[in-house]
Amino acid sequence: xxxxxxxxxxxxxxxxxxxxxxxxxxxxxxxxxxxxxxxxxxxxxxxxxxxxxxxxxxxxxxxxxxxxxxxxxxxxxxxxxxxxxxxxxxxxxxxxxxxxxxxxxxxxxxxxxxxxxxxxxxxxxxxxxxxxxxxxxxxx
Amino acid sequence: xxxxxxxxxxxxxxxxxxxxxxxxxxxxxxxxxxxxxxxxxxxxxxxxxxxxxxxxxxxxxxxxxxxxxxxxxxxxxxxxxxxxxxxxxxxxxxxxxxxxxxxxxxxxxxxxxxxxxxxxxxxxxxxxxxxxxxxxxxxx
DNA sequence: TTAATTGTGCTTCCGATAAGCACAATTAAT
DNA sequence: ATTAATTGTGCTTATCGGAAGCACAATTAA
Numbered sequence: 001x002x003x004x005x006x007x008x009x010x011x012x013x014x015x016x017x018x019x020x021x022x023x024x025x026x027x028x029x030x031x032x033x034x035x036x037x038x039x040x041x042x043x044x045x046x047x048x049x050x051x052x053x054x055x056x057x058x059x060x061x062x063x064x065x066x067x068x069x070x071x072x073x074x075x076x077x078x079x080x081x082x083x084x085x086x087x088x089x090x091x092x093x094x095x096x097x098x099x100x101x102x103x104x105x106x107x108x109x110x111x112x113x114x115x116x117x118x119x120x121x122x123x124x125x126x127x128x129x130x131x132x133x134x135x136x137x138x139x140x
Numbered sequence: 141x142x143x144x145x146x147x148x149x150x151x152x153x154x155x156x157x158x159x160x161x162x163x164x165x166x167x168x169x170x171x172x173x174x175x176x177x178x179x180x181x182x183x184x185x186x187x188x189x190x191x192x193x194x195x196x197x198x199x200x201x202x203x204x205x206x207x208x209x210x211x212x213x214x215x216x217x218x219x220x221x222x223x224x225x226x227x228x229x230x231x232x233x234x235x236x237x238x239x240x241x242x243x244x245x246x247x248x249x250x251x252x253x254x255x256x257x258x259x260x261x262x263x264x265x266x267x268x269x270x271x272x273x274x275x276x277x278x279x280x
Numbered sequence: 281t282t283a284a285t286t287g288t289g290c291t292t293c294c295g296a297t298a299a300g301c302a303c304a305a306t307t308a309a310t
Numbered sequence: 311a312t313t314a315a316t317t318g319t320g321c322t323t324a325t326c327g328g329a330a331g332c333a334c335a336a337t338t339a340a
Contacts, residue, residue: 066338206307
């Protein structure tokens with residue numbers, strides 16, 4: 001699970017970790033602690049908790065604190081899409097409304113178009129549910 | 141022109157610089173040296189030359205070395221799209237064919253889908269020619 | 281009361297990318 | 311021919327966003 005991607009554009013660790021975690025939760029069908037998930041996903045519990053919170057805010061998972069607490073899916077794998085996860089994880093999607101209002105107009109226009117393009121990406125990823133995604137995988 | 145974007149996904153300096161440079165070349169209608177473009181775009185000549193070479197390989201611009209040399213558009217602004225530029229600049233698009241063949245299958249499948257998504261982004265950006273893009277800008 | 285867990289502030293570390301220098305090769309002006 | 315300007319590129323250094331990781335308050339159940 002070490003990050004081997006050299007792309008800046010796509011596939012930051014957060015997204016990969018998030019998908020892994022959700023797939024694990026789906027497979028287990030129960031509640032899992034950050035430590036358990038982290039060990040499976042070769043990540044770190046603290047980092048994973050932050051990722052999980054993004055997913056929590058998006059209504060994809062929920063958490064229970066205290067002893068015997070952990071994370072669990074709030075939706076079925078058939079209801080969660082990769083687009084939902086991307087949207088939840090991707091920092092730009094969570095930024096305030098005021099994006100680029102400084103800088104030259106050429107930058108502003110370019111930024112607008114790139115944001116539109118990113119929405120297209122999310123729409124495309126909505127075509128894949130976690131259930132469908134898991135069907136593509138031969139678990140070892 | 142300092143990089144103000146906090147997104148990892150979209151809008152790396154290279155892309156912004158490339159678009160700026162092409163717009164400048166289009167406006168000037170002539171050949172410009174890396175030093176000239178760099179000063180306009182608040183970048184650095186060396187970095188800009190590397191960016192320009194990516195564009196050159198993509199057939200978007202061409203260069204002439206030696207004294208009185210520089211860069212010039214090889215296509216008209218109406219023939220160059222933002223998708224072309226993205227494709228030329230984006231590192232992943234230029235990588236060798238062998239992408240992710242190591243790692244777990246879940247990573248491989250995810251990577252495949254994310255690459256498909258990136259192609260969608262490029263297709264979307266093909267809808268904007270530089271000519272159209274420049275029409276959106278009020279040059280000061 | 282104790283143990284396990286989330287959520288989060290904080291600091292440190294790391295890696296990818298940009299900055300920037302240097303210079304060979306090239307090309308045109310003089 | 312000589313000189314000046316320019317690309318292309320190898321190399322080193324600097325920068326910076328994100329991840330790693332510690333610590334601990336708050337919470338919750340054993």
